[in-house]
């Protein structure tokens with residue numbers, strides 16, 4: 190039940206209701222718990238609510254780490 | 267993030283893990299608290315690879331459908347069978363939990379009443395807005411990940427003066443359950459993989475006591491295979507160094523402070539009480555109930571339900587021990603025999619986060635070998 194997915198906010202209307210693109214489709218997302226969220230942010234959505242705004246810098250850092258891990262393994266193999 | 271599934275990167279992490287576990291000198295036993303982690307481990311095929319790397323993974327209590335005791339499931343059945351003009355809305359898994367009174371799926375609703383599966387509690391709130399003559403009850407089970415969304419609907423209903431909306435709460439807090447497991451000691455946990463999406467709300471601080479008081483390491487993990495391996499590596503490194511802490515290995519999605527807005531909302535609407543969990547019994551301050559100002563939105567008293575009911579598991583079901591990490595699902599003699607996904611005898615075989623269902627669906631290869 191704690192399954193949650195990352196999605197990118199594509200639109201926020203005047204009432205604060207958001208739309209996000211998730212795997213090619215547009216879903217409604219309640220942004221009441223993440224007032225700092227802006228269009229273009231990636232958020233974690235659970236049960237129709239965004240519960241967290243993702244950090245682009247940290248995401249790049251994670252990617253870099255995994256590319257390094259993969260490269261090190263390929264060299265070692 | 268396909269990089270987090272890159273086989274070479276995963277192999278590299280697995281060999282680090284093997285090296286750390288060798289330094290520990292025995293097979294460390296790590297509890298993945300969250301059922302979504304259990305599923306991710308099995309589906310990605312990591313479970314047997316981790317066993318080869320010398321790590322034993324054990325499932326914990328992180329399945330809200332499973333740890334909700336039968337009495338509350340029976341209360342939900344009583345509402346939809348006993349009152350006319352009710353919509354009982356809930357998450358899909360909740361409808362199939364077997365009790366002595368059948369399940370929500372097999373229950374025959376009262377006249378003009380119905381059961382409705384929703385994805386968000388807001389869908390239930392919207393039905394109450396649309397149809398003022400209908401009594402809409404959201405049967406909400408969840409941890410800190412889900413609780414803010416449920417609290418939101420109640421605060422909203424109160425603000426709009428919606429009298430036909432209510433919630434049957436089954437709201438559970440993860441940290442007190444971890445304390446109960448550590449104090450009981452029977453699961454012999456060497457480290458915790460903390461639930462990433464519960465932590466999105468509560469942050470890292472509420473787990474600090476695990477390291478401080480019990481000396482047990484832990485790491486908050488995301489749900490990609492690479493996320494989980496990073497967290498396992500961190501936990502083992504902490505154990506080798508003898509420096510237990512709460513590591514955050516999911517920083518692209520959450521911060522150590524969690525979500526203060528969500529926590530403030532929970533705190534505004536709900537208050538802790540000593541709740542009874544399936545398998546774990548009564549745990550101090552481990553459940554949430556409505557504060558006095560919002561008590562009118564509690565479906566229990568509104569529908570005249572009794573405080574307590576029959577909390578025993580169905581005969582032979584050992585779901586409670588599975589949730590405490592004391593036995594594996596294969597240790598239940600009904601597993602895969604009398605208890606099957608199509609004819610479950612306990613909630614652990616119902617929920618997609620239930621350890622019995624996950625072991626049955628994805629553990630076939632290992633079962634056949636052992």
Ligand code: SF4
Nearest residue numbers: 583584585598605612
């Ligand atoms: S296999 Fe079925 S009966 Fe056994 S513990 Fe799991 S849910 Fe209960």
